[in-house]
Amino acid sequence: MVCLPEMKEPTDITRLLERVAGGDPEAWDELLPRLYTTLHEIAHRLMRDQSRGHTLQTTALVHEAFLKMAGGDQRWETRRHFERVAARAMRAVLVDYARARNAQKRGEGWERVMLTEEVAAVTGPKLDVLALHDALDKLHELDPETAEVAELRCFGGLEHGDIARVTGRSKRTVERAWRFARSWLEREMEQTDG
Amino acid sequence: MAEDVRRFARLRTLCEGALELPEEQRSDWIARMCEGDEELIADVDELLRRIDEGGTLAELFNGPRR
Numbered sequence A: 001m002v003c004l005p006e007m008k009e010p011t012d013i014t015r016l017l018e019r020v021a022g023g024d025p026e027a028w029d030e031l032l033p034r035l036y037t038t039l040h041e042i043a044h045r046l047m048r049d050q051s052r053g054h055t056l057q058t059t060a061l062v063h064e065a066f067l068k069m070a071g072g073d074q075r076w077e078t079r080r081h082f083e084r085v086a087a088r089a090m091r092a093v094l095v096d097y098a099r100a101r102n103a104q105k106r107g108e109g110w111e112r113v114m115l116t117e118e119v120a121a122v123t124g125p126k127l128d129v130l131a132l133h134d135a136l137d138k139l140h141e142l143d144p145e146t147a148e149v150a151e152l153r154c155f156g157g158l159e160h161g162d163i164a165r166v167t168g169r170s171k172r173t174v175e176r177a178w179r180f181a182r183s184w185l186e187r188e189m190e191q192t193d194g
Numbered sequence B: 001m002a003e004d005v006r007r008f009a010r011l012r013t014l015c016e017g018a019l020e021l022p023e024e025q026r027s028d029w030i031a032r033m034c035e036g037d038e039e040l041i042a043d044v045d046e047l048l049r050r051i052d053e054g055g056t057l058a059e060l061f062n063g064p065r066r
Helices: A010-021 A025-048 A058-071 A079-105 A129-142 A144-154 A160-167 A171-193 B002-020 B023-034 B038-053 B056-061
Strands: none
Touching (some): A079 A144, A160 A171, A171 B002, A171 B038, B023 B038
């Protein structure tokens, strides 16, 4: 476990992201624990909202999200870009886990991912991650900007104000986009259910 | 696809426009704007109903009402 320093001002992280993008290895060393903290927060929010049957190890999920992000050739020039990359990575991780879980149910021998952290007692509405993933893909084809708001909301765990900040839109615009997107996505997910 | 994109944009504009109006004026306004396209009217009505009632995504991600 990394020993995490206190989070500093967001502008500090933006500068770090810019330095990382410029190839400064020291900036990367500074950024790494913060990135971990941020991703863990995202994962925690998502895990808190997962259905009870969704057995995930938060730390493993965060670790995997991080590897997906660091493994690509993403250039994180700005925090804005970073938030988008984080949401995209989270979505990929949750879809992977959902597929693995489905495969396991079909007896294809996936190793069971044991729950070790805060999710055990979670109840609440069930979220079909794969149905949401497919519906978001379809929404993206029809209206990429609205799909981005929904992706940041569902997989990035961001509030409207944060989404407005990272996408450079007004909060009001983001609220409208989400209001429409969620009702459209819910209908789409139900239709796909059959 | 281009047709789908146009129809989606229209659907979204109609829903957002309707929500700007007082509730009692909405259905007249939607009917006028849809120019007799019954399928579009039904789509708008359904999405407005879902916006009003909320659903799984609303429960999971809406947080405190604003």
